[in-house]
Amino acid sequence: MIGLLDCNNFYASCERVFNPKLERKAIGILSNNDGCVIARSNELKPFVPMGMPAFKIPQDIRKKIILLSSNYELYGDMSQRVFSIVQDYLYDTELYSIDEAFLNLQNQENYIEYCHFLRKIIRQRTGIPVSIGISKTKTLAKIANHIAKKNSQHEGIYFLNTNDPIFEETLKQLPIEEIWGIGRKLSAKLISMGIDTAWKLRNSDASHLGKLFSVVLERTVLELRGTSCIELDALDIPKKNIMTSRSFGKATKELFELQEAVRIHASRGAEKLRYQHSLAQSVLVFLRTNRFHDRASQYHPSIVVPLLYPTNDTRQIIEAVQKGLKSIFKENYLYHKSGVMMLDLVDKEKRQFDFFSRAENEETKARNVTLMQTLDQINKKMGRNTVSFGGINPKASWNLKREFVSQRYTTRWDELPVVK
Template sequence: MFGLVDCNNFYASCERAFNPKLEGKPIGVLSNNDGCVIAQSNELKPYVSMGMPAFKIPPDIKKQSILLSSNYELYGDMSQRVFSIVQDYIYDTEVYSIDEAFLNLEKQNNYIEYCQFLRKIVRRCTGIPVSIGISKTKTLAKIANHVAKKNPQHQGVYFLNTDDQIFIELLKQFPIEEIWGVGRKLSAKLNAMGIQTAWELRNSNASQLGKTFSVVLERTVLELQGTSCIELDSMDTPKKNIMTSRSFGKTTKELFEVQEALRVHASRGAEKLRSQNSLAQAVLVFLRTNRFNEHQPQYYPSIVIPLLYPSNDTRQIIEAVNTGLKHIFKEDYFYHKAGVMMLDLVDKDKRQLDFFSSTEKEETKARSETLMQTLDKINKKMGRHTVSFGGINKKAPWNLKREFISKRYTTRWDDLPVAKVT
């Protein structure tokens, strides 16, 4: 039996947790560089669609709404707090996204009662409201969560029992584009085949659909039939690749500014490698111009730089990134985005040893590991970039444009909430 915990209107809820004045107000959270709406509170959803550019929001709606820049530091930290609390009560947990996690509920006797308890604990400890859907498979738990969120009478928790008549009626009304793993493009093809609802998809030939489309759709059909075939991954499962990238607040054609942005991404990527005890065997570096600007020449280069030996040392990662940048950077282009991806990751404790490695080389590796551990401890305690390789210009064009950002209440000393006695 699976449960799906989903934080309700997560970004807006994070903002409200530390600013109660926002309760009941229409809130919109903007994407990088304050471009498009990427999250809305329930109050804003009827008037502003997901992905709408901020400049296209009607003036009368914008006047009554509260638009905020993405506060990723706050959202990421609150996500970690929510799911660490969940894991305290149900260890077998898989965090699926920043606001969703699957639970293994096999050991629980009363699913609904326990999930109601869990929901109250999360709200009390973090201020974040969550909904929980329960069923035999992950796909059905997703559908159950949809019901829990949309229908207040269920008080945030819904158990989708495949033995009930309600199960049949629900799937007959549930559109296939809303099913986890289907999406709009695939649903259009299924619609052409006469498959409109989750019930019709459930009663389709799984094997035939798998041959026509993909094994993913075949598994989805089996999951709708009550056969669990999507495993629950551990929270501690390391990523196979690590990407760090971001669009610039302003375009730039200066080499040193692009280099600085990539150095920050490389440092962050190396930090993520160490956090999951991994080593990278190669590094991919890429640049992007703004494809939406038709008046400027376009250029989308990328290059893979193999590392001499697997590493998570920030210095070696930066050196590889700089080598890659020299090969792909061209003057006279206005760059809009840059990024770094760590490739071919291996477990640090299971890497193949170098037969020809000298004692001096092993001592160098040990010193490197000690240095990186010290670096991470300082930055974790004092804040990211407290110690970094190379200076960071906070006014550089590549920095994010965030004119409406709220305080980083949980990750910055200067932004800690202050209780006033009146």
């Protein structure tokens, strides 16, 4: 049996944990630079659609709702707290997103009762409400989770039994576009073929659909039949590429501001490399103007900079990134976004040296590793960017616009909640 644990209205729930006045209020969380609504409490959903730009929300509705800037530091820490509890009780889990995880319940005799226990203890220790869907496959567990969240009579837990007579009716009522992994374009093609529900997809020729579209769709058909085809991934599988990027709060023409932005991206990317024990062999740097400004000149350059040898040392990556930035920067453009991607990643324990390249001596290598470990430990304990390479200007154009951000209650000493 596989379970899908999903935190209910996660961003809004995180805000409510430390501000009980938000309970039962219509809350919307805004995207970077306070652009669009990216998360909604149940109370907000009847009034504002997902993705709606904040400036388009009518004033009469605006007065009835609460809009908050994204507080990713708070959400990330609360996510870590929730799933560390899950992993205390179930080692075999797969983190799927910031608020979702698949659970291997195979060894639990009474998995429904166990999920009720897990749900209760997460709420007690973090204040975050969760729902868990249970079934034979990942795809069916996703459907079960959707039912658990929508119907309060299930108390947050729902078991979708493939042998239950209600199973057929459940899939008949589920539109094709709501199945996990079926995107808008694919659902339109399937609907044109007369496949508009999960039940019809389940009874389709899996092999034929696999040849027409992809092996992924073939597996989805089999998963709907109760045959598990999508395995639980291990938590420590490293990413093949690592991207760090950000849209700016205010467009800028200044090279020194772009240098600061990509330096922050490079530092964050190097930190992620070390976390998954990887080394990068090259880095990609890119800039973007705002494509939504029709009258502004457009320029979207990028460049790949090879590294002398595979590394996760922040200093070496920053040096390469700054070199790439200078080669693509052009004056008189208003830049709206920058980013850095770590490419050609290799396991640090399996790195292959180039016979002709200059390699670090063992003493220097050990000293550099110790320096990076110390940097990561300080920033993990005291907060990101407590120690960084180069200063950070809080008023720089590239910083996010966040006019309605709440406190980072769990990660900043000066923003801890105060009980009076």
